Amino acid sequence: MKNITTLLFLLLITSTVAQIRGKVVDKSNQPLPFVSVYLQNTLSGTTTNDNGEYILETKKTGKQTVVFQFLGFKTLKKQVEISSFPFQLNVQLKEEEVQLEEVTVNTNENPANGIIRKVIASKERNTNKSGQYTSDFYSRGLFKIKNAPKKILGQQVGDLGGGLDSTRSGIIYLSETVSKIWYQKKPKNFKEVIVASKVSGRDNGISFNRAQDVNFNLYNNLVPIAESNIFSPISNYTFSYYKFKLEGTFYDKNGRLINKIKIIPRRENDRVFGGFIYVVEDDWAIYGADLTITGKQINNPAIDVLHIKQNYNFEPNSGVWALILQTIDFKVGLFGFNLDGRFSASYSNYNFKPTFSKNTFGKEILSFEENATKKDSAYWNDLRSVPLTKEEKRDYVVKDSIKIVRKSKKYLDSVDQKSNKFTLLSPLVGYSYRNSYEKWSISYNGLLTNTQFNTVQGFNIDTRVSFSKRVNDEGKNWGVSAGLNYGFSDKILRPTVSFYKKWNNISRPRLSISGGIDVVQFDQRNPISSFNNTLYSLIDKSNYAKFYEKTFAQLNFSKEVTPGIDLYTSFGYEDRKALSNTTDYSFFSKRKTYQTNNPIDPTSTLPAFTDHSIFKTQLAGSFNFGSKYISYPKSRFTVTNSKYPTLTLGYRKTFGSENSEFHSDLVFSRLQQNVSLGNIGTFDYNARAGLFFDKKDIPFMDFYHPLANEIDLAPGNRLSSFSIMPYYQFSTNDRYAEFHTQHNFEGFLLNKIPLLNKLNFHTVIGAKTYFSGGRKPYTEYSIGLDNIGWGKWRFLRLDFVQSNFNGQKENRLLFGISLFD
Numbered sequence: 096m097k098n099i100t101t102l103l104f105l106l107l108i109t110s111t112v113a114q115i116r117g118k119v120v121d122k123s124n125q126p127l128p129f130v131s132v133y134l135q136n137t138l139s140g141t142t143t144n145d146n147g148e149y150i151l152e153t154k155k156t157g158k159q160t161v162v163f164q165f166l167g168f169k170t171l172k173k174q175v176e177i178s179s180f181p182f183q184l185n186v187q188l189k190e191e192e193v194q195l196e197e198v199t200v201n202t203n204e205n206p207a208n209g210i211i212r213k214v215i216a217s218k219e220r221n222t223n224k225s226g227q228y229t230s231d232f233y234s235r236g237l238f239k240i241k242n243a244p245k246k247i248l249g250q251q252v253g254d255l256g257g258g259l260d261s262t263r264s265g266i267i268y269l270s271e272t273v274s275k276i277w278y279q280k281k282p283k284n285f286k287e288v289i290v291a292s293k294v295s296g297r298d299n300g301i302s303f304n305r306a307q308d309v310n311f312n313l314y315n316n317l318v319p320i321a322e323s324n325i326f327s328p329i330s331n332y333t334f335s336y337y338k339f340k341l342e343g344t345f346y347d348k349n350g351r352l353i354n355k356i357k358i359i360p361r362r363e364n365d366r367v368f369g370g371f372i373y374v375v376e377d378d379w380a381i382y383g384a385d386l387t388i389t390g391k392q393i394n395n396p397a398i399d400v401l402h403i404k405q406n407y408n409f410e411p412n413s414g415v416w417a418l419i420l421q422t423i424d425f426k427v428g429l430f431g432f433n434l435d436g437r438f439s440a441s442y443s444n445y446n447f448k449p450t451f452s453k454n455t456f457g458k459e460i461l462s463f464e465e466n467a468t469k470k471d472s473a474y475w476n477d478l479r480s481v482p483l484t485k486e487e488k489r490d491y492v493v494k495d496s497i498k499i500v501r502k503s504k505k506y507l508d509s510v511d512q513k514s515n516k517f518t519l520l521s522p523l524v525g526y527s528y529r530n531s532y533e534k535w536s537i538s539y540n541g542l543l544t545n546t547q548f549n550t551v552q553g554f555n556i557d558t559r560v561s562f563s564k565r566v567n568d569e570g571k572n573w574g575v576s577a578g579l580n581y582g583f584s585d586k587i588l589r590p591t592v593s594f595y596k597k598w599n600n601i602s603r604p605r606l607s608i609s610g611g612i613d614v615v616q617f618d619q620r621n622p623i624s625s626f627n628n629t630l631y632s633l634i635d636k637s638n639y640a641k642f643y644e645k646t647f648a649q650l651n652f653s654k655e656v657t658p659g660i661d662l663y664t665s666f667g668y669e670d671r672k673a674l675s676n677t678t679d680y681s682f683f684s685k686r687k688t689y690q691t692n693n694p695i696d697p698t699s700t701l702p703a704f705t706d707h708s709i710f711k712t713q714l715a716g717s718f719n720f721g722s723k724y725i726s727y728p729k730s731r732f733t734v735t736n737s738k739y740p741t742l743t744l745g746y747r748k749t750f751g752s753e754n755s756e757f758h759s760d761l762v763f764s765r766l767q768q769n770v771s772l773g774n775i776g777t778f779d780y781n782a783r784a785g786l787f788f789d790k791k792d793i794p795f796m797d798f799y800h801p802l803a804n805e806i807d808l809a810p811g812n813r814l815s816s817f818s819i820m821p822y823y824q825f826s827t828n829d830r831y832a833e834f835h836t837q838h839n840f841e842g843f844l845l846n847k848i849p850l851l852n853k854l855n856f857h858t859v860i861g862a863k864t865y866f867s868g869g870r871k872p873y874t875e876y877s878i879g880l881d882n883i884g885w886g887k888w889r890f891l892r893l894d895f896v897q898s899n900f901n902g903q904k905e906n907r908l909l910f911g912i913s914l915f916d
C-alpha cells in the first residue's frame with residue numbers, strides 16, 4: 096500500500112511540473128497576449144495570457160523545438176535541451192517584415208484580386224481536407240468595465256457581483272470552458288461535450304463560451320456575428336463588397352510564402368469586415384486573419400467595435416491549415432456602461448481521420464459531462480491550457496469568497512431590507528417584497544402603471560398582487576395572483592385570480608388555472624393595444640377596440656414533448672355578456688362621436704351577440720422539422736433548423752351552450768419560416784389556414800379574426816398582421832387562408848447607388864393576401880425603408896402600403912420601430 100501511494104504521488108508531481116513555461120514579449124519588452132506556443136510538427140499547444148505568460152505541457156526531455164507564432168510577428172523556432180521540469184523559456188518576437196516585391200503582371204488585374212480568386216476556387220478542396228475531425232477546445236471570456244454608473248433609469252446598479260473597485264471599475268465577468276468537439280462537413284454535423292466549465296463567483300459554472308457560437312468560418316459565404324450575417328472576404332460574391340490590396344509577402348517557419356492582403360470595404364455601411372487576411376501561396380489557404388467590424392455594420396447599437404484575430408497552423412499528415420487560435424475583442428457602450436471584453440479560444444489535439452459511427456451525431460449538439468461545473472481549483476490548474484493573469488486569479492479568489500458570504504441568510508436579508516423599503520409612491524408606482532434566502536417574493540403593480548381608457552368602462556384601473564416561489568434550480572416554481580379592475584364610468588369592480596406551476600426546465604411542463612370577470616377584446620389576440628386604444632380614443636375619439644365581458648374559468652397546459660415538438664392544450668368555461676359605451680369623454684374632438692361597441696356594425700346600438708354561456712377546449716401542436724437541442728445540467732433548449740419551416744396544427748371546439756347553433760368546430764394550421772438568401776437578404780413567410788366544419792351563426796368572438804390595423808403605426812408583428820386592413824371587417828365563420836411574405840434586401844439594392852449608399856437604408860418589400868369563404872381576396876403590397884436612424888442607432892422603419900379589395904384601393908404610410916430586428 097505504501098509503494099502504491101508513493102507511485103501515485105510521484106505521478107501527480109510529474110504531471111504537475113512536466114511543463115515548459117515562460118513569457119513572450121515584443122522588441123520593447125511589452126508582453127504579447129495570445130501567442131500560439133506549441134512543439135514543432137504538432138497541433139497541440141497553448142497560448143499566452145494577457146500578460147504574455149504561457150505554460151506548455153510536455154513529458155518529453157532532451158532536445159525539443161518550441162514554436163512561437165503570432166500574426167504580425169516573425170514565427171520563432173527555439174530549440175532547447177530539457178533535462179528537468181519545469182523548464183523556463185522566455186522569448187522575444189520580432190515584427191514580421193512584409194516586403195512588397197515588384198510583381199510582373201500580365202493582365203490589368205490587381206494581384207490581390209488574383210490571389211483572392213484562387214482562394215475562392217480552392218475553398219472546396221481545402222475544406223474537404225478538414226471535412227471531419229475531432230479536437231479539444233479551450234475558451235476564456237473576460238468582461239471589464241470602467242466607471243460604471245451607480246444607477247440606470249433610477250435603479251441601483253450595485254457592485255455587479257463584487258467585481259468593482261472604489262472607482263467602480265474591474266472585472267464583471269470571467270469564465271472558462273474546456274470541451275471536446277466533433278465535426279462533419281457532409282452531412283453537416285457538429286457536437287460539443289463540455290468537460291469543465293467555470294464562472295467566477297457563480298455556483299452553476301455555466302459559461303457562454305460555446306465552440307459553435309464562435310465558429311467564425313471565413314470559408315463560408317456568410318459569417319454569423321451577433322445575429323447578423325457578415326460577408327466573408329473570400330465569399331463567392333466578395334468582389335461586390337470588397338476591394339483588395341496586396342500589402343506584401345513574407346515566409347513562414349517552413350519556408351512557405353504568405354501574402355498579406357488588405358481588405359477594403361466598397362461601402363462602409365455594408366455587412367463587411369475591415370482589416371487583413373493572410374493567404375498561403377500555392378495552397379491558397381488562410382494563414383491568418385485580422386478583422387474589424389463595427390456595431391453599425393452588424394446593426395447592434397450596443398457594440399462599438401469587434402476585433403477578430405485568427406491564427407492557423409499546418410498539419411503535415413493531412414495537409415490541413417487548421418485554426419488553432421481565435422480572439423474576439425470588443426468594446427460596448429450602452430446606458431452609461433463602457434465595457435471592454437475578450438473571448439479567446441484555442442484548438443488542439445486535432446484528429447482529421449476520426450472514425451464516426453451512425454451514433455456519433457444526433458439531435459443533441461451540446462452537453463455537459465457529469466460534474467463539469469463542479470471542478471475544483473486543483474483540477475483547473477492541471478487542465479487549464481492558458482495560465483491565469485494575477486488579476487484573473489484575484490478575481491476568482493475574491494468572488495468565490497464573496498459568493499459564500501452572499502449566499503448566507505444574513506447577507507441576503509440585509510440586501511432585501513434595502514430593496515424592500517416602502518415609500519410614499521409605492522401605492523401608485525408599485526411595490527415588491529422579496530425574501531431571497533427563502534426564494535419567494537410578493538409584488539404589487541400599483542395604481543398608475545395599468546391605468547387605461549375605453550368607451551365601455553371609461554378610465555379604468557387594473558391592479559394586481561402576485562406571489563411567486565422558486566422551489567429549486569431545476570426550474571420548479573409556482574405562483575398565484577389576484578387582480579381587481581375598476582371602471583370609473585360603468586362603476587363595476589371585476590376580480591380575477593390565477594395560479595401557475597412549472598416543474599422543470601427540460602420539457603418545461605407548465606400548468607395555469609385562472610378565473611374571474613374580465614373585459615376583453617372580441618379578438619383576444621388584441622389587434623390594438625390598450626395603450627394605442629387609449630391614445631386614439633382620448634385624442635381623436637377613435638375607439639377601435641371592441642369589448643365584451645366574460646365570467647370565466649380557464650385551465651391551460653403546455654409541454655415540450657421532445658425537442659422540436661411542443662404541445663398546447665386548454666379547457667375553459669365562459670359566461671359572455673355584451674357591453675355598450677358608457678362614456679363620450681375625450682381630451683379633444685368634442686364634436687366628434689364615438690363609434691358604438693358593436694364590431695360588426697359600429698353604427699348600430701344593438702349588441703353584437705346574444706348573452707350566453709359556453710365551454711371551449713383546444714389542442715395544438717407545434718413542429719419544427721430538423722431541430723436539435725442543447726443540454727445544460729439543469730435545462731434544455733431547442734435549436735430550430737432554419738432550413739425547414741415550423742408547422743402548427745390545432746383543433747378548437749366550443750360546446751355546452753343552451754343554443755346548439757352557438758357550437759363550433761375549427762381546425763387550423765400555420766406554417767412559418769425565415770430563409771437566408773445570402774447576399775440578397777432574407778425572406779420570411781407566414782401562412783395560416785383554417786376550416787369551420789359547419790358554417791353556423793356562432794357568437795362573433797368565436798369567428799376567426801385576421802389581425803388588422805387601422806392606425807398609422809405599424810403593427811407589432813408585421814409578419815402576422817395586415818398593415819391597413821379594417822378591424823373585424825374580414826372576420827369569418829367559414830374557411831379561410833392568409834399568406835404574409837416579406838423580403839429585406841439588407842442593403843443589396845440601395846448600397847449600390849452613389850450617395851444613397853451612405854444612408855445605409857435597407858429596402859423591404861412585402862405582400863399579403865387573405866381569402867375567406869364567399870369573399871373576393873383582400874391583398875396588400877408594400878415597399879419600405881428599414882434601418883433608418885443615425886450612427887449605429889438605426890431602429891426606425893417607414894412603409895408605403897397599398898391594399899386592394901373588390902377593386903377598391905387604399906394607400907397609406909406607416910411608421911414603425913424595428914429595434915434589434
